[in-house]
Amino acid sequence: MPSAIIWCTMISYLLTDSRIREARELLIDSGLDFDPNFDIFLGYYEGGCLIAVGARHKNVLKMVAVEPEHRDTGIFAEIISALVKDAFQAGYEHTFVFTKPEYSQSFQYLNFRPLAQTGSTAVLEYGYSIQDYLNKWKSIVRQGTNSGIVMNCNPFTFGHRYLIETAASQSDNVYVFVVEEDSSLIPFSKRMELVRKGTEDLCNVHILSTGPYAVSRITFPSYFLKDADKVTQEQLKTDLSIFCRYIAPAFGIKKRFAGQEPVCRLTAMYNDAMRKSLPENGIEFVEIERKTAGGRIISASSVREMLLCGETEKLREMVPEATYKYLTENTGVLASKNATPVLNS
Amino acid sequence: MVILKKAQAGTMQSSDLMVFTEPSDGLEIIIDSTVAKQYGHLIRAKVEEVLDRMSVTQGTIRIKDRGALDYAIDARVQAAVLRSQGA
Numbered sequence: 418m419p420s421a422i423i424w425c426t427m428i429s430y431l432l433t434d435s436r437i438r439e440a441r442e443l444l445i446d447s448g449l450d451f452d453p454n455f456d457i458f459l460g461y462y463e464g465g466c467l468i469a470v471g472a473r474h475k476n477v478l479k480m481v482a483v484e485p486e487h488r489d490t491g492i493f494a495e496i497i498s499a500l501v502k503d504a505f506q507a508g509y510e511h512t513f514v515f516t517k518p519e520y521s522q523s524f525q526y527l528n529f530r531p532l533a534q535t536g537s538t539a540v541l542e543y544g545y546s547i548q549d550y551l552n553k554w555k556s557i558v559r560q561g562t563n564s565g566i567v568m569n570c571n572p573f574t575f576g577h578r579y580l581i582e583t584a585a586s587q588s589d590n591v592y593v594f595v596v597e598e599d600s601s602l603i604p605f606s607k608r609m610e611l612v613r614k615g616t617e618d619l620c621n622v623h624i625l626s627t628g629p630y631a632v633s634r635i636t637f638p639s640y641f642l643k644d645a646d647k648v649t650q651e652q653l654k655t656d657l658s659i660f661c662r663y664i665a666p667a668f669g670i671k672k673r674f675a676g677q678e679p680v681c682r683l684t685a686m687y688n689d690a691m692r693k694s695l696p697e698n699g700i701e702f703v704e705i706e707r708k709t710a711g712g713r714i715i716s717a718s719s720v721r722e723m724l725l726c727g728e729t730e731k732l733r734e735m736v737p738e739a740t741y742k743y744l745t746e747n748t749g750v751l752a753s754k755n756a757t758p759v760l761n762s
Numbered sequence: 763m764v765i766l767k768k769a770q771a772g773t774m775q776s777s778d779l780m781v782f783t784e785p786s787d788g789l790e791i792i793i794d795s796t797v798a799k800q801y802g803h804l805i806r807a808k809v810e811e812v813l814d815r816m817s818v819t820q821g822t823i824r825i826k827d828r829g830a831l832d833y834a835i836d837a838r839v840q841a842a843v844l845r846s847q848g849a
Binding site (some may be wrong): 491494495497498501502505509524525528530543544 | 765768770773774775776780782794795796824827828
């Protein structure tokens with residue numbers, strides 16, 4: 418009589434160093450790198466053996482690996498299912514995964530939608546899709562030869578205004594995408610409001626948010642780390658391919674405007690990438706010389722610096738009235754936020 | 763009945779489905795399915811039937827289906843709707 422073997426299976430959080438070390442071995446065996454940035458790490462055990470792992474950092478799933486002899490079973494779906502449910506509990510209904518292009522299809526079988534693919538990375542999303550985002554803004558889509566600008570506006574200055582005005586004079590409609598990622602000194606809702614107030618007289622200018630689809634923690638993570646050395650061509654390609662493939666066609670965008678970047682190396686690299694890849698996708702890249710005030714380039718970073726140094730009078734010639742009012746009324750709050758480790762951009 | 767909060771039911775296993783609910787002004791059903799081409803209309807009809815039976819009049823129901831049979835759809839939608847009510 419063969420004795421019955423009971424294979425007890427379970428998914429559990431990997432909490433101890435030794436369990437994480439075990440997971441790390443499984444990743445390395447699967448040709449994946451271990452990344453210490455994660456909120457939770459899950460392991461799938463069968464009869465006490467670790468046979469699959471997966472991690473989540475905020476709304477990004479990562480480090481998913483299944484032992485080779487257990488692939489083509491339901492275990493992959495099991496681990497992804499557990500990660501998505503855990504993300505949902507943590508308040509993230511919209512999740513993303515970065516994987517190798519050869520695994521893209523496995524995720525698509527689970528109803529993930531492909532978002533971008535470069536030579537070595539595929540990005541897929543689950544829960545919501547970029548179509549939901551585009552549908553949300555359908556009502557402001559206008560026919561014509563339109564332009565797009567992606568800006569953080571932290572905060573909105575006369576420099577931003579000049580760039581928008583220039584684009585508006587050369588296009589039927591201008592779509593200004595305000596970076597939604599909330600990693601800047603000024604909160605997103607305020608940045609958006611100040612751009613709206615600062616451009617309300619320009620009737621062919623439409624203000625909207627980027628969602629997670631441009632200069633976000635998903636498409637361009639190193640922008641928020643402020644580390645130019647970590648910028649990879651993969652990231653720049655991912656960000657711009659989403660713009661070219663989905664955003665530009667939906668809004669009839671034929672040109673993308675940006676200010677020249679003489680100071681920040683990271684933004685300069687982004688401009689270089691746009692100069693190269695936008696024309697390949699039939700979109701003209703227009704780089705505008707930066708506006709100056711008192712012989713100095715107007716930039717949001719110099720505005721923040723002046724504000725935090727208490728040189729509020731100098732701000733008058735750098736920012737529109739609404740921004741000036743907001744900054745001077747909230748100096749204390751902004752200064753204390755700056756003192757805590759918040760990323761500036 | 764109105765969807766009061768975000769809730770979830772189901773799994774990503776083959777022959778199962780994930781159901782997500784969220785509050786909204788209208789009643790909306792959004793279906794993603796690996797078999798949408800062949801069975802999308804039947805999945806929708808089943809979801810509508812369950813919502814109708816439970817008198818759900820407001821909310822967004824998102825379905826991520828992997829070829830579930832109709833009794834699985836029934837059970838998962840019902841579970842998600844009930845979870846969207848309770849504390």
